[in-house]
Amino acid sequence: MDLSEALLASLLEARKLCVAYGGVKAVKRVDLDVNAGELVCLIGANGAGKTSLLKSLCGMVPASGGTVHFRGASLTHKPSHEIVRHGIALVPEGRGVFSRMTVKENLEMGAHIRHDRAAIASDLDSVFTRFPRLKERAAQKAGTLSGGEQQMLAIGRALMSRPQLLLLDEPSMGLAPLMVQKIFETIREISQQGVTILLVEQNAKLALEVSHRGYVMESGEVTLADEARALASNPEVRRAYLGE
Ligand SMILES: Nc1ncnc2c1ncn2[C@@H]1O[C@H](COP(=O)(O)OP(=O)(O)O)[C@@H](O)[C@H]1O
Ligand SMILES: [Mg+2]
Numbered sequence: 001m002d003l004s005e006a007l008l009a010s011l012l013e014a015r016k017l018c019v020a021y022g023g024v025k026a027v028k029r030v031d032l033d034v035n036a037g038e039l040v041c042l043i044g045a046n047g048a049g050k051t052s053l054l055k056s057l058c059g060m061v062p063a064s065g066g067t068v069h070f071r072g073a074s075l076t077h078k079p080s081h082e083i084v085r086h087g088i089a090l091v092p093e094g095r096g097v098f099s100r101m102t103v104k105e106n107l108e109m110g111a112h113i114r115h116d117r118a119a120i121a122s123d124l125d126s127v128f129t130r131f132p133r134l135k136e137r138a139a140q141k142a143g144t145l146s147g148g149e150q151q152m153l154a155i156g157r158a159l160m161s162r163p164q165l166l167l168l169d170e171p172s173m174g175l176a177p178l179m180v181q182k183i184f185e186t187i188r189e190i191s192q193q194g195v196t197i198l199l200v201e202q203n204a205k206l207a208l209e210v211s212h213r214g215y216v217m218e219s220g221e222v223t224l225a226d227e228a229r230a231l232a233s234n235p236e237v238r239r240a241y242l243g244e
Pocket of ligand 1 (some may be wrong): 021024025026044045046047048049050051052053
């Protein structure tokens with residue numbers, strides 16, 4: 001790989017990123033990279049700082065220190081509406097669908113930054129092809145959907161912005177086992193179709209199975225970063241996160 005390719009390959013670069021809520025340091029000097037085409041997971045216990053890290057990457061909480069670059073441009077201290085335009089979409093913890101709007105309206109909201117009507121219509125078709133249940137329920141209020149369907153809707157809505165980087169916060173949380181499998185299959189498919197993904201998950205086993213690389217966070221710090229396969233066979237990780 002020559003230098004220009006190497007530069008292009010790096011999509012997201014966070015350096016010494018910090019997030020604090022008053023006196024609580026939730027994220028402490030985290031270095032994190034996501035390269036174009038990768039599926040990278042971030043695992044760690046409840047309260048480790050995963051959500052805070054994702055939120056700071058997309059400008060929903062301010063960084064108290066450090067930098068974020070995306071395709072070479074600085075995103076540090078940029079507001080979230082501007083970060084969305086750079087091509088970063090977040091599927092938040094707890095899905096965040098608009099429950100009183102219909103499924104179709106939720107998906108259209110995902111495309112609010114775009115103006116290419118024909119392409120939006122075609123992307124809507126693609127989301128409906130990917131998630132036939134959403135198509136069947138297109139005119140239903142999102143609040144009437146099951147948890148799994150709402151997760152599909154949240155992912156579909158994020159895809160409607162045609163993201164360069166998709167941030168997923170605990171997509172399998174609270175779902176029945178079959179639906180968890182389905183969501184992970186969907187994540188793998190989206191990745192194989194070329195969307196770069198940063199996946200936060202408490203289900204470390206499945207997250208490491210689908211990911212190329214992974215980071216482990218403990219008390220706000222990244223304590224391990226490696227190929228997903230290496231993390232999955234790391235005795236420390238196995239004991240702490242894979243229940244062995
Ligand atoms: N809005 C907030 N105000 C104050 N403290 C917060 C807030 N959000 C998260 N925290 C604290 O920051 C730490 C990290 O939380 P979070 O990023 O949600 O971790 P995770 O997603 O890994 O469970 C926890 O100690 C949590 O209590
Ligand atoms: Mg969280």
